[in-house]
Amino acid sequence: MHFLRSVRLDPSDLQVFEHAAEPGEWAVPGSFALLDIDPLTHDTKLREAFLHGFIGTDSFGHASVVTVADISPADLAMVIEKIAVHLHHHCGDPDDNAARSAAEEEVGFTLEIAAHPPGTLIVLQREPVDDGIEETYRTVSPPQVVDHSRVRLWAVAD
Numbered sequence: 001m002h003f004l005r006s007v008r009l010d011p012s013d014l015q016v017f018e019h020a021a022e023p024g025e026w027a028v029p030g031s032f033a034l035l036d037i038d039p040l041t042h043d044t045k046l047r048e049a050f051l052h053g054f055i056g057t058d059s060f061g062h063a064s065v066v067t068v069a070d071i072s073p074a075d076l077a078m079v080i081e082k083i084a085v086h087l088h089h090h091c092g093d094p095d096d097n098a099a100r101s102a103a104e105e106e107v108g109f110t111l112e113i114a115a116h117p118p119g120t121l122i123v124l125q126r127e128p129v130d131d132g133i134e135e136t137y138r139t140v141s142p143p144q145v146v147d148h149s150r151v152r153l154w155a156v157a158d
Helices: 012-016 044-052 073-090 096-113
Strands: 001-005 026-028 054-056 065-070 120-127 132-140
Touching: 001 026, 001 054, 001 073, 026 073, 026 096, 026 120, 044 120, 073 096
Parallel strands: none
Antiparallel strands: 001 065, 026 054, 065 120, 120 132
């Protein structure tokens, strides 16, 4: 089973977001935390979290890039529990059952997004629309290695 983990390719998340997720945290899109936010009326850091931020499920900080990784059933259950507790205590879900249901829905959606080979990088773009939030996901697939003696993972362009 695949899920999303936050990654930090450079230190920009530390400057861009009010609270950055730690590398390696399990992550979800986390739009549930952004439903009442108008990104045009908030400061730059909150606007950036709205436009591009995944949410780490340990710190509930933001990450601009996640990667697909294998997750165990036990870790998946722990992710659901952490999100449910957060929803109940910080987002106003009225009871544990409603919070757990919402957490399971978020995790189910994340499992769909993570349906790529491990190592795939994913970024997102959010936009406010009349009836909610529209999200677009972009992926960068890991290279297919044929000659193990000559591997070029990334090229840097100006």
